[in-house]
Amino acid sequence: MEALIENVVIAPPIEALREGLETTEERSLGPEGPSYSDTGEKAVAQGGVAQGDVAQGFSPEDSAAIAGSSETPRTETPAEKNPWSAWAWLGLCRTREAKTLGPEGPSHSVRIPNIVHVDVDAFFASVEQVLNPKLRGKPVLVGRGCVASASYEAKFLGVKTAMGFREALRICPQAIVVPGQYEHYADFAERVRRILETYTPAVETAALDDFYLDFAGTGRLYPDYQATLHRLQAEIFGRTGLNVSIGAARTKVVASIASRLERPRGFRMIAPGDEENFLTPLPVEKLHGIGHVHAGALAERGIATIGQLRQVPKPALQAAFGEVIGLQIWERAHGLDGREVLLPSTPKSVSRETTIEGGTIDTEFLSGLIEYLSERIGSTLREYGKQARTIGLRIRYVDHFSAHQTVRLTKPTNDERELLAAANDLFGKLFTRRVAVRLAGVSVHNLETDKRQHELFDTNANRRWYLNRGLDSVRGRYGWNAVFYGKGLELREHYATKPNGLVLSTPCLSR
Numbered sequence: 095m096e097a098l099i100e101n102v103v104i105a106p107p108i109e110a111l112r113e114g115l116e117t118t119e120e121r122s123l124g125p126e127g128p129s130y131s132d133t134g135e136k137a138v139a140q141g142g143v144a145q146g147d148v149a150q151g152f153s154p155e156d157s158a159a160i161a162g163s164s165e166t167p168r169t170e171t172p173a174e175k176n177p178w179s180a181w182a183w184l185g186l187c188r189t190r191e192a193k194t195l196g197p198e199g200p201s202h203s204v205r206i207p208n209i210v211h212v213d214v215d216a217f218f219a220s221v222e223q224v225l226n227p228k229l230r231g232k233p234v235l236v237g238r239g240c241v242a243s244a245s246y247e248a249k250f251l252g253v254k255t256a257m258g259f260r261e262a263l264r265i266c267p268q269a270i271v272v273p274g275q276y277e278h279y280a281d282f283a284e285r286v287r288r289i290l291e292t293y294t295p296a297v298e299t300a301a302l303d304d305f306y307l308d309f310a311g312t313g314r315l316y317p318d319y320q321a322t323l324h325r326l327q328a329e330i331f332g333r334t335g336l337n338v339s340i341g342a343a344r345t346k347v348v349a350s351i352a353s354r355l356e357r358p359r360g361f362r363m364i365a366p367g368d369e370e371n372f373l374t375p376l377p378v379e380k381l382h383g384i385g386h387v388h389a390g391a392l393a394e395r396g397i398a399t400i401g402q403l404r405q406v407p408k409p410a411l412q413a414a415f416g417e418v419i420g421l422q423i424w425e426r427a428h429g430l431d432g433r434e435v436l437l438p439s440t441p442k443s444v445s446r447e448t449t450i451e452g453g454t455i456d457t458e459f460l461s462g463l464i465e466y467l468s469e470r471i472g473s474t475l476r477e478y479g480k481q482a483r484t485i486g487l488r489i490r491y492v493d494h495f496s497a498h499q500t501v502r503l504t505k506p507t508n509d510e511r512e513l514l515a516a517a518n519d520l521f522g523k524l525f526t527r528r529v530a531v532r533l534a535g536v537s538v539h540n541l542e543t544d545k546r547q548h549e550l551f552d553t554n555a556n557r558r559w560y561l562n563r564g565l566d567s568v569r570g571r572y573g574w575n576a577v578f579y580g581k582g583l584e585l586r587e588h589y590a591t592k593p594n595g596l597v598l599s600t601p602c603l604s605r
């Protein structure tokens with residue numbers, strides 16, 4: 095009985111392969127195939143069930159393909175030598191994947207455009223429209239001073255992101271202006287990310303509303319890849335009310351161009367091998383890394399499209415734009431991009447910065463702000479289990495003069511008191527002019543995994559560690575504002591509070 099079960103359950107796919115190969119053996123190598131002995135025949139002979147499964151698993155085309163390939167003699171693969179090895183199973187997976195994913199022909203059958211770029215359309219304005227139904231279908235501008243985000247109703251009239259409000263309102267006087275609520279945007283971005291993570295674990299947050307996904311190896315999970323991406327787009331809309339544009343390709347650079355081509359609700363898949371045809375007619379500005387200056391320089395030399403740019407040899411681009419940028423432009427023009435989708439657990443740096451409306455010269459207020467930013471950074475570092483080696487501070491005065499300096503910490507840390515001490519030192523060095531400060535930002539770099547051990551002699555460090563852990567858990571439960579350091583309390587007089595922090599003027603969008 096046991097033997098029968100073994101044969102029925104385990105044997106079919108292997109047998110199917112073997113059966114196909116047996117014909118191969120007979121034709122090319124002769125009937126005395128080394129490893130195909132009695133066990134295989136027994137399994138097929140013993141049960142109609144096994145035979146039935148074989149028929150289901152492999153279509154006539156498959157057997158034809160196997161038989162066809164046998165016309166020319168060939169050497170045995172590891173899978174054939176030992177059909178019970180892991181290689182045999184991998185071989186089977188590959189055969190089936192190729193069959194299910196390859197409707198377009200042999201060159202497209204092996205790989206799918208696995209990198210997917212998902213971008214929320216007119217993110218801030220769309221969130222405002224979701225939260226306030228009165229804004230739906232109307233031109234909405236979000237920002238203070240300049241347009242941080244414009245709804246498509248406004249964009250169709252000619253309003254562009256980063257345009258000054260005066261000009262935007264001249265073009266579109268009926269537009270409704272809202273100041274923006276960062277906390278809601280962060281919340282919506284998080285909701286979108288969670289939906290994406292139900293499709294693949296490899297989700298990278300490139301910006302607040304910009305995501306890269308990697309679907310490599312999901313062929314068996316999603317036999318109809320295109321339909322899956324359409325479902326993803328529909329699910330995000332259904333659950334958050336936000337429209338997203340999707341681009342799929344083999345590299346990040348092509349995927350992001352594809353997603354941005356047909357917004358809003360764009361959907362574009364670039365089949366492997368089609369990248370060149372896709373990129374050729376596009377203007378050079380579409381390439382990531384080519385701004386107005388580079389585009390202007392290229393236009394002077396009569397290069398307007400990516401196809402024309404591709405004709406330029408690599409050394410010429412490097413001579414014109416420098417080694418690194420030239421190489422990058424050359425690679426991107428060819429659709430090459432070695433960047434992988436980074437998993438969210440590996441931030442390279444953390445920064446927080448904010449502008450101060452009208453500017454201020456009040457050092458108490460500024461140091462309170464720096465304390466708040468340092469606290470936020472310390473908390474983010476602990477959330478990711480990271481410690482920082484380097485800290486930087488940036489201030490910009492109202493007259494646009496700015497100063498920036500970084501310093502290496504004596505030991506890596508994620509304790510906000512240590513971060514704050516370093517940031518305050520930097521502030522003392524940088525704040526040298528009697529001019530109001532308009533922007534303050536703290537950033538940390540050179541992150542390392544938090545490998546903290548209890549300090550034997552520095553009991554203060556241990557106390558800090560327990561205090562921070564307590565702070566994090568209280569804030570996790572009752573919101574950021576449940577606990578404040580002294581200077582943070584002062585900030586409350588200037589800024590409104592939300593459950594997850596203060597409402598700063600322009601909170602940094604980077605993570």
Ligand SMILES: [Mg+2]
Nearest residue numbers: 213214215303
């Ligand atoms: Mg967007």
